[in-house]
């Protein structure tokens with residue numbers, strides 16, 4: 001489906017789904033007045049929500065707003081791990097399952113709040129013994145194993161800043177992030193499991209730490225002998241050191257609400273990823289509130305978010321959100337089709353999961369596989385479904401509703417970003433009538449609008465830029481080490497108004513329909529990749545002179561990466577070279593950045609001022625009629641490209 005077709009389908013969607021009386025009756029947020037109350041006084045709303053956390057020193061100031069810099073709860077002190085773990089150990093939840101972990105090979109582990117707390121305390125002692133203290137950066141490059149949340153919670157307990165790098169990233173990407181954050185410790189594993197294969201991590205880690213200030217590499221053994229790990233001087237075994245550390249409680253470091261909890265890198269429009277900075281108090285209030293409002297979390301729930309903790313979805317909705325709410329969170333290590341395509345549904349049945357949170361790309365994959373994999377299992381425990389990462393097409397929404405939700409589960413389509421920290425536009429499932437394909441309206445306490453080029457509201461029935469018009473607790477505070485870029489990227493277009501970079505349409509009921517990125521950012525299977533990052537990787541290859549990268553519509557992934565490459569003088573194009581270049585990008589950035597298609601071209605379509613016309617490249621890659629070509633310096637360039645595309649298709 002092309003972009004235009006997709007838009008057409010979206011705007012024609014008229015179905016509506018009201019929450020059932022049964023759901024309404026039990027919802028955490030059941031009074032519709034909350035929307036108006038929060039809109040009238042957002043600060044009072046957030047201050048009230050903040051009462052759900054345990055503060056060491058209660059804040060007296062709610063918000064200080066010096067656009068574009070916000071401080072929330074700035075004279076309060078608290079600790080994220082105390083809120084996520086320890087406070088639950090002191091009461092009735094002490095022996096409740098905090099994390100249910102399912103390993104890919106079939107091993108599993110349940111950590112109660114008390115067990116998790118003891119592990120975290122030991123890990124905190126261990127970090128301290130390695131010289132890590134408050135404010136130090138710790139890079140974490142781990143697969144989805146229990147040591148990942150244990151490591152992050154241990155950092156938070158001592159006040160160290162974690163920066164988690166998704167384990168699918170290549171060594172260069174890891175190194176860039178270690179350098180930018182100036183991490184002094186790296187926590188990694190010997191290897192991980194993926195679809196039954198062993199994925200080496202330690203090797204990447206070894207390459208990444210060279211020439212950085214990393215003093216130690218703390219290594220978790222996940223795979224063991226088969227990982228064939230080479231140990232180096234800087235390496236310390238997680239397990240050996242854990243065995244030597246005291247088992248005494250580790251006192252939670254009182255943190256100022258505005259102290260940094262973590263940095264998480266995400267792609268932007270340049271080749272250099274942005275280190276998104278989240279603070280302790282505001283972030284935790286956002287994560288905790290949305291867990292109760294959007295996800296309607298209850299003590300009786302078994303909540304399963306299928307994301308990886310290496311992305312923000314996992315930070316907020318596998319770790320800090322559910323744990324701060326005292327919930328049971330399921331984490332799965334591996335691929336959804338290992339050993340078979342029913343794996344996620346087998347997990348839902350095994351643990352009697354009640355809330356499932358996944359991505360449209362997964363739903364479309366399940367659609368492709370067919371409902372038989374679901375029907376092998378009892379998924380009747382499910383009561384609420386969530387979607388995140390990219391626009392969900394109405395067809396996938398309906399399929400989710402019918403085949404997984406069995407027509408009785410509300411669906412919360414949650415729009416948010418690494419930068420926003422928590423869900424911003426999403427229905428409250430007991431209050432909001434949903435429409436397939438729309439994330440509906442902002443959650444209480446959040447103000448959004450759709451505006452034109454001049455920042456003027458477009459009003460119902462029109463499209464434009466999505467903006468967030470007021471500060472919110474879990475907003476990013478800055479870009480690590482680059483406040484100028486922070487100001488320019490997010491507040492440069494409209495003063496004091498946050499620009500997420502998404503296009504949106506507002507319908508007659510003031511529902512928001514997200515149309516996708518309006519900048520040079522591609523969204524592949526819900527993962528953000530900058531066109532420039534892929535282009536920079538490609539031109540590093542000795543055969544490549546120039547490269548232009550675009551995202552084109554893809555039925556399952558949402559978007560796929562297509563690269564247009566000009567080769568150096570004397571280099572001939574070949575199928576081998578296509579393979580080599582794809583692999584090259586994969587090794588440089590990570591497998592998720594691997595181009596789906598590579599087109600060789602003698603020249604790239606450029607305007608007379610030498611600007612690459614990406615829109616035309618997108619038209620070509622999506623097999624569309626070419627748009628306006630009159631501004632091209634050399635119109636014949638696109639014709640030959642188009643021909644090449646058509647030959648490939650036939």
Ligand code: WT7
Nearest residue numbers: 313388389390391413414415416417418514528
């Ligand atoms: C971008 C943020 C936040 C978790 C995962 C991605 C797109 C995200 C939705 C949604 C339409 C969505 C936007 C956004 N996006 N959720 N429900 N509907 N689009 O985080 O990597 O920071 O990417 O993902 O384009 O800007 P991220």
